[in-house]
Amino acid sequence: GMFPVQIGRLHESITWLKSIFTSLSGxxxxxxxxxxxxxxxxxxLPPENFSERLKESLLSVAPKGLPQVMTMACGSCSNENAxxxxxxxxxNKERGRNNVTKEELESCMINQPPGCPDYAMLSFMGGFHGxxxxxxxxxxxxxxxxxxxxxxDWPIAPFPRLKYPLEDFVKENQQEEARCxxxxxxxxxxxxKKKKIVAGIIIEPIQSExxxxxxxxxxxxxLRDIARKHGCAFLVDEVQTGGGCxxxxxxxxxxxxxxxxxxVTFSKKMMTGxxxxxxxxxxxxxxRIFNTWLGDPSKNLLLAEVIRVIKREDLINNxxxxxxxxxxxxxxxxxxxxxxxxxxxxxxxxxxxDTPNDATRNKLITIARNKGVVLGGCGDRSxxxxxxxxxxxxxxxxxxxxFSDILANFK
Amino acid sequence: GMFPVQIGRLHESITWLKSIFTSLSGxxxxxxxxxxxxxxxxxxLPPENFSERLKESLLSVAPKGLPQVMTMACGSCSNENAxxxxxxxxxNKERGRNNVTKEELESCMINQPPGCPDYAMLSFMGGFHGxxxxxxxxxxxxxxxxxxxxxxDWPIAPFPRLKYPLEDFVKENQQEEARCxxxxxxxxxxxxKKKKIVAGIIIEPIQSExxxxxxxxxxxxxLRDIARKHGCAFLVDEVQTGGGCxxxxxxxxxxxxxxxxxxVTFSKKMMTGxxxxxxxxxxxxxxRIFNTWLGDPSKNLLLAEVIRVIKREDLINNxxxxxxxxxxxxxxxxxxxxxxxxxxxxxxxxxxxDTPNDATRNKLITIARNKGVVLGGCGDRSxxxxxxxxxxxxxxxxxxxxFSDILANFK
Numbered sequence: 001g002m003f004p005v006q007i008g009r010l011h012e013s014i015t016w017l018k019s020i021f022t023s024l025s026g027x028x029x030x031x032x033x034x035x036x037x038x039x040x041x042x043x044x045l046p047p048e049n050f051s052e053r054l055k056e057s058l059l060s061v062a063p064k065g066l067p068q069v070m071t072m073a074c075g076s077c078s079n080e081n082a083x084x085x086x087x088x089x090x091x092n093k094e095r096g097r098n099n100v101t102k103e104e105l106e107s108c109m110i111n112q113p114p115g116c117p118d119y120a121m122l123s124f125m126g127g128f129h130g131x132x133x134x135x136x137x138x139x140x141x142x143x144x145x146x147x148x149x150x151x152x153d154w155p156i157a158p159f160p161r162l163k164y165p166l167e168d169f170v171k172e173n174q175q176e177e178a179r180c181x182x183x184x185x186x187x188x189x190x191x192x193k194k195k196k197i198v199a200g201i202i203i204e205p206i207q208s209e210x211x212x213x214x215x216x217x218x219x220x221x222x223l224r225d226i227a228r229k230h231g232c233a234f235l236v237d238e239v240q241t242g243g244g245c246x247x248x249x250x251x252x253x254x255x256x257x258x259x260x261x262x263x264v265t266f267s268k269k270m271m272t273g274x275x276x277x278x279x280x281x282x283x284x285x286x287x288r289i290f291n292t293w294l295g296d297p298s299k300n301l302l303l304a305e306v307i308r309v310i311k312r313e314d315l316i317n318n319x320x321x322x323x324x325x326x327x328x329x330x331x332x333x334x335x336x337x338x339x340x341x342x343x344x345x346x347x348x349x350x351x352x353x354d355t356p357n358d359a360t361r362n363k364l365i366t367i368a369r370n371k372g373v374v375l376g377g378c379g380d381r382s383x384x385x386x387x388x389x390x391x392x393x394x395x396x397x398x399x400x401x402x403f404s405d406i407l408a409n410f411k
Numbered sequence: 412g413m414f415p416v417q418i419g420r421l422h423e424s425i426t427w428l429k430s431i432f433t434s435l436s437g438x439x440x441x442x443x444x445x446x447x448x449x450x451x452x453x454x455x456l457p458p459e460n461f462s463e464r465l466k467e468s469l470l471s472v473a474p475k476g477l478p479q480v481m482t483m484a485c486g487s488c489s490n491e492n493a494x495x496x497x498x499x500x501x502x503n504k505e506r507g508r509n510n511v512t513k514e515e516l517e518s519c520m521i522n523q524p525p526g527c528p529d530y531a532m533l534s535f536m537g538g539f540h541g542x543x544x545x546x547x548x549x550x551x552x553x554x555x556x557x558x559x560x561x562x563x564d565w566p567i568a569p570f571p572r573l574k575y576p577l578e579d580f581v582k583e584n585q586q587e588e589a590r591c592x593x594x595x596x597x598x599x600x601x602x603x604k605k606k607k608i609v610a611g612i613i614i615e616p617i618q619s620e621x622x623x624x625x626x627x628x629x630x631x632x633x634l635r636d637i638a639r640k641h642g643c644a645f646l647v648d649e650v651q652t653g654g655g656c657x658x659x660x661x662x663x664x665x666x667x668x669x670x671x672x673x674x675v676t677f678s679k680k681m682m683t684g685x686x687x688x689x690x691x692x693x694x695x696x697x698x699r700i701f702n703t704w705l706g707d708p709s710k711n712l713l714l715a716e717v718i719r720v721i722k723r724e725d726l727i728n729n730x731x732x733x734x735x736x737x738x739x740x741x742x743x744x745x746x747x748x749x750x751x752x753x754x755x756x757x758x759x760x761x762x763x764x765d766t767p768n769d770a771t772r773n774k775l776i777t778i779a780r781n782k783g784v785v786l787g788g789c790g791d792r793s794x795x796x797x798x799x800x801x802x803x804x805x806x807x808x809x810x811x812x813x814f815s816d817i818l819a820n821f822k
Contacts, residue, residue: 036447036709073484073488074702075702075703076488076491076702077484077488077543080487080543081543083544084559087560087561091559092559104554105558108554108562109551109554110536110551111562111563111564111565112562112564115557115558116559116560118561125520131492131701131702132487132491132492132543132545133494133543133544133546134543134545137522140520140521143515143517143519143520144698144699146519146526146527147516147526148495148498148501148503148526148527149495149499149519149527150527150529150531151523151527152561152563153522156521156522267703271450273484285555287555288558291486292486292678293485298709299450302448302450
């Protein structure tokens with residue numbers, strides 16, 4: 001047999017886990033429970049059934065055109081490693097058929113180019129992509145996320161500030177989106193001139209922490225085209241929007257892209273972090289994208305069950321339907337209380353509205369909480385909805401009735 | 412009751428989890444199982460019993476002088492967030508009683524100083540601290556970890572290259588360590604002159620990925636003094652060394668520091684990532700060190716059991732004892748096969764030796780594997796031991812017998 005010099009398990013004599021293990025032998029397979037009590041170094045010693053677990057969980061909901069998946073332990077690590085994937089891909093494009101040079105191998109050890117090239121990710125003002133060092137250089141939502149942490153000179157483009165109701169400001173909003181796209185192209189060119197290469201563009205389908213800021217499907221299609229035109233990877237961060245709440249499993253499926261995104265990151269409701277990517281982004285050698293845990297197989301198991309329930313109970317369509325009831329109700333409240341509610345917007349149940357100011361927003365959240373409704377804030381003065389997928393029309397009406405009373409009595 | 416607008420649970424109708432839940436009601440409490448099937452946003456909605464779980468797990472093994480703990484999802488996130496903690500602490504020292512300025516709040520949003528100050532962590536050549544962006548700027552172990560990823564101009568000091576056997580090179584090794592410490596001070600001064608402030612120093616008690624490089628306890632005590640003298644935080648990365656394998660729960664406990672480290676990071680065998688820190692490093696406002704999951708309470712539950720077993724079976728002393736058997740045996744093999752084995756070194760079972768070159772090392776690893784022994788490589792040409800804590804003297808002898816045969820027949 002195998003002599004366990006290397007492997008770091010320590011659960012052999014863990015008594016209560018053993019007792020669960022014994023008691024469950026009639027109910028579930030050994031492989032399932034083992035997944036919960038043993039944390040493997042996934043990249044080196046995956047559990048026997050892990051590729052099956054990926055097929056029944058993440059790969060069963062892979063965005064079209066992105067057949068490759070990698071799991072990670074959290075949302076920040078997902079974006080950090082997606083950046084690395086993009087930088088490696090970009091450098092390999094530049095390198096062509098040439099080998100890695102000795103100079104590259106030596107200079108990278110001391111953080112210097114050419115081994116550590118002066119590449120950048122382009123991000124958007126108001127975006128949030130996580131709080132670790134690389135992610136944080138692309139996050140521009142609130143000062144508390146960024147203050148006192150050294151950062152990088154990476155380009156930051158404006159995100160469209162749409163006027164609502166959308167149907168009254170069609171032309172203005174088109175102009176606003178065109179202005180932002182033009183700025184993206186200008187930044188790519190400007191940074192290349194100073195020898196800082198934009199290797200990728202990162203964007204959320206709906207800027208969430210930054211205030212539930214939306215842009216049109218047309219804006220995102222054009223942005224995708226700009227990325228391709230300039231040879232940049234297009235990374236869609238679905239950490240907050242993914243999982244069905246917008247009325248599609250992935251929010252970016254609303255856009256109708258001809259050419260898929262290159263990389264899509266996820267976490268939160270997906271139970272595990274990670275990213276999907278195109279074949280051509282696959283690292284050209286093993287261990288280039290790697291860490292000890294690379295996620296946690298027990299979370300894939302939970303996700304597989306979540307997806308089974310989503311399909312069985314048609315919860316994506318449910319989110320689309322319940323979201324309409326919620327949005328319609330919010331628009332009605334906006335018409336009745338325009339001094340308290342403005343800019344009602346949403347996709348599926350991923351809805352939000354603005355309040356006049358931070359103080360009013362916080363007061364509304366507190367009053368609602370005291371009546372049993374948990375609401376969340378985002379941006380400067382927005383209130384956002386993030387209900388579970390089992391939120392139905394009658395939950396929307398229950399909320400709308402309570403909130404209508406709150407607004408009627410608000411002083 | 413509470414109306415669940417915000418919380419993202421989806422396990423209510425997960426059938427097999429329900430069946431486990433029902434079947435276990437006679438064996439374990441509801442709170443325990445809930446921990447495994449529900450992944451909370453720990454910073455906002457920790458489970459009721461979470462402070463108890465921290466006390467029985469992480470806080471029961473806190474290094475002396477570090478009463479505060481924060482959990483994280485992995486080793487990289489632990490170091491990334493420890494850096495952030497240090498940068499915030501350093502900036503608050505500089506700021507004194509002054510308030511954060513409007514200029515800081517505005518400039519940080521676009522990655523610029525003064526809001527994002529030009530701070531740095533000093534690291535050591537050969538060190539490994541993770542692969543996300545901030546960590547990677549302090550990692551200098553192998554080119555494959557770093558190639559093609561943009562980095563930062565942060566100072567990198569030499570790590571002592573000790574000569575073995577230690578007793579034959581006392582004076583040379585003292586000189587080597589003094590040279591490295593002098594370089595640390597020179598780098599701090601040199602970087603301050605170019606307005607890049609070294610806010611902290613990060614080091615592993617034994618450089619692991621980099622080749623199991625050791626330094627003397629005296630070296631680390633002096634390094635701690637240098638950090639204090641220059642106002643830098645002293646961060647000890649115990650991601651690979653922590654958990655008992657060196658013969659103490661934390662490897663840095665061997666040093667006998669008068670003034671404890673400021674921050675100690677952990678992950679891997681601790682089942683969860685995170686860090687301990689001194690009171691004075693506590694962030695001055697909530698949500699400054701934050702992310703959605705902030706770890707995973709189910710891992711604290713596993714860790715509590717691991718620690719209970721470690722204590723019950725006296726596994727730390729076991730590691731010290733078995734480590735001696737292993738090291739003595741390796742020294743004997745070194746004496747008999749000096750053309751194959753050199754620089755035998757170790758603390759507890761955290762042992763290693765050098766082979767003549769990469770090819771010989773890999774051949775030895777393959778032959779051993781075919782005889783049922785899993786060995787790992789590190790550095791250019793080292794073989795390292797990372798057995799479980801239940802590795803006993805007889806396992807050491809079993810290994811030594813097999814490996815002695817391998818060496819005798821090696822061609």
